[in-house]
Amino acid sequence: MDHNSIEVLLVEDNMEDAEMTTRELIKNHLANHLFHVKDGAEALDFIFATGKYTGIRDIRYPPKVILLDIQMPKINGIEVLREIKSNELTKATPVIMLTSSKEDPDIQKCYKLGANSYIVKPVNFEDFTLAIKNLGFYWLILNQPNF
Secondary structure (H helix, E strand, O other), X not given: OOOOOOOEEEEOOOHHHHHHHHHHHHHOOOOOOXXXXXXXXXXXXXXXXXXXXXXXXXXXXXOOEEEEOOOOOOOOHHHHHHHHHOOOOOOOXXXXXXXXXXXXXXXXXXHHHXXXXXEEOOOOHHHHHHHHHHHHHHHHHHOOOOO
């Protein structure tokens, strides 16, 4: 796998949500180059080409979009977002918060830190798959990246 050609970085610790997200994006031909990590620490290593990604990733080739959960082990999604948006090389990368948190403080904090979108994961399967399809279509097809 070429880690520099990743289009979607999915940062999700819930395997069921990760599988549904991945399946829906692939089914709709929206993520041929998707990479999934299970926690915030690995996400930061991937994005910044550190840790186990040293030498196999180049920070100059960011994903087209990062789908980021908030509640994760090791480092939470808000801290990951803060690191991404505070670095000159990564701050233009679109970050979509894809989370179950409807808490207003989380929403406000994410937007203040530079999140490009905040989507609460729908509970029922049909709504979840439709949300992922629409999200993928907009961010991977319609949106024009700033890099």
